[in-house]
Amino acid sequence: MTASVLKLPLLLAFTEFRPLDRHIPKNHPSNSVKPSLSLKTPRFPRQVKARTTPMEAEQSGTAVNPSSNASMKLLFVEMGVGYDQHGQDITAAAMRACRDAISSNSIPAFRRGSIPGVTFGQMKLQIKLGVPHSLQQSLDVERVKSVFPYGEIVKFEVVDGGMICSSGVYVEEMGDKNEDCYIVNAAVYVGY
Structure with missing residues (x-):
């Protein structure tokens, strides 16, 4: 079975649209106009180039x-x-941001030896958290690190980020001091 591959996407453009009508006489002037079909290649404003990250550069x-x-x-x-x-x-x-980052993934490659020469104990993590600046001093880093069940944390970085916004409600029974909602972003880099 062979498959043909079209190298460039084509856009179809009709120069004239005319509804089909069986009651137009054959000698009518509109019958002499043939709709033309033109093939155009799409125009892209510029070529996008990926930049090399510091970790990629280090690996190479x-x-x-x-x-x-x-x-x-x-x-x-x-x-x-x-x-x-x-x-x-x-x-x-x-902690919820870190759980969210790792909860939808499974990493069997480390346990099964799928990476030649790399054992389970060699898994390394770098954690980067975006936390509102005014709250960074209140962050308990050791509690956050406890979220990760395995892997050596070789770097833990907290940067300005996240958000403080209103939850829209103050619920004293739930421990609220005010209506603030805290939001944290997490990036977990996994390697060896």
């Missing part, structure tokens, strides 16, 4: 990331968002 041996605590061969990046709507606990929001 072209550069070293000076901000990295340890070199790591990056396999993938997991991202998540966590909220604390009641109680105003930034650590709870950060």
Whole structure:
């Protein structure tokens, strides 16, 4: 079985549209006009080029990331968002963001030896959290690290990010001090 491949996408453009009507006489002037079909290639404004990240450059041996605590061969990046709507606990929001990042993934490659020469114990993690600046001092990093069931955390970074917004309700029974909702973003880099 062979498949034909069209190298460039084509756009079809009709120069004239005429409803089909069986009652138009054959000698009518509109019958002399034939709709033409033209093939056009799409125009793209510019070529988009991916930039090399510091970790990719480090892996290829072209550069070293000076901000990295340890070199790591990056396999993938997991991202998540966590909220604390009641109680105003930034650590709870950060833990939820990390759980969100890792909860939809399974990493059998480390346990099954799918990566030649790499054992389960060599899995490395780099954690980057976006936390509102005014709440960064309240973050309990050790509690956040406890979310990760395995893998050596070689770098843990907290940057300005996330958000403080209104939850729209103050519920004293749930520990609220005010209506604030804390939002944290997490990026978990997994490699070896």
